[in-house]
Amino acid sequence: DAEITQSPRHKITETGRQVTLACHQTWNHNNMFWYRQDLGHGLRLIHYSYGVQDTNKGEVSDGYSVSRSNTEDLPLTLESAASSQTSVYFCASSESVRAGLDTQYFGPGTRLTVL
């Protein structure tokens, strides 16, 4: 079955370290998204991509970067982890931006703790 996976599922790191969270989908979806979820804030968009070599900043992109070298993967990198980046991170994908094909499907999430 096609799916969307994230790794690792749990990560503890130290302030200042570079961290990369992986997201892999086998649906052949064009669009991929990274969100963070914190109590009281809901899901907030970090970065998104509408295709290979396309990346865009979301509302909370400072301190994060992404790259899209193929359809299946959108890794999220924290350049220098900060305690404020402790959160649960969700990756999502959708087939297209066309109405009816734009439902986003979410991965299982990565819980990141920055000490």
Next chain:
Amino acid sequence: GQNIDQPTEMTATEGAIVQINCTYQTSGFNGLFWYQQHAGEAPTFLSYNVLDGLEEKGRFSSFLSRSKGYSYLLLKELQMKDSASYLCAVRAHDYKLSFGAGTTVTVRA
């Protein structure tokens, strides 16, 4: 930008009906989604409205009024497994989703 409001918590009894309201202010509306999220799990898609009116899917229904910037999710015949957070999300003309903070529904026996 988007401003999305929904109640923080609701409690209801097994077998009852609960209505979760969502109001939004947006600079460009292009659809509204409802997601369900159980504790510690990923959000899962429930429903989508782009035109005014009611969409029914089994025990769940979603309603949209674009002129009022208002939607609700109706959960009928509540079951214990419906205890979860319900997220309202608005899609803008740039195709991005903006999420409300979520409504935690607790179903009591």
